[in-house]
Amino acid sequence: MGTLVMLHGLTGTADMIRPLGETLCPEGWNLLLPEGPFVHPNRGRGWWIRDEPPEVALDESTFIQISESVSSLEPQIPTGPLIVGGFSQGSALAQELLSTDCGPRIHGVIVIAGKSARPQALRTALNDLPSRRFLSMHGESDHLVPLSQGDETVEIFHEANWDTTVLRHQKGHMVNLAQQQELVDWVQKTAEIANNGS
16 A cells, blocks of 8 residues: 655664564555665664764765655655654654655655754655654654753754644653554554545
8 A cells, every 4th residue: 555664763774674674564565775875984874874973964975865865765665545743853844744755645754763854845845745644753852852852853843834743751862662563653643544545
């Protein structure tokens, strides 16, 4: 029926996010686990590579890498309904897909321990799309991507009248398995809506 696209974070791989993706993927849907085009010097891959702390704004060279990552990702995505998401950096890349030709087919966006790479561009993209479903999972003790950045992303989707679900926990930069069933249920409902053509 559709495709769930899950994107790994910085220093991650497709295999590292596979267990989560397989747990979330609705019955009858395909699972797509692309890998970032940039090799990280320590391990894994990334959608962009930089050493600046999270509170420092992204620079032009980072935006160029993001554009290259989106260009590498788009041809891999099949036709049909989509739910897109990811962990940390991967969730930022998933949001970038809303600005592409895939945007109108995206029925749900999952942001786990992540933020928006280009908030203003995201707002512009959402203005041209139907309001769908958005979920944010974020830890209050996340020191890699501060909770305030996650909350900013929630506000952007809320302002665009998306159906927003907010999952918060007291842990750090991670997928909170204690809330995994809520994630599964959210994805299942989103898929049902997409399957019904709503």
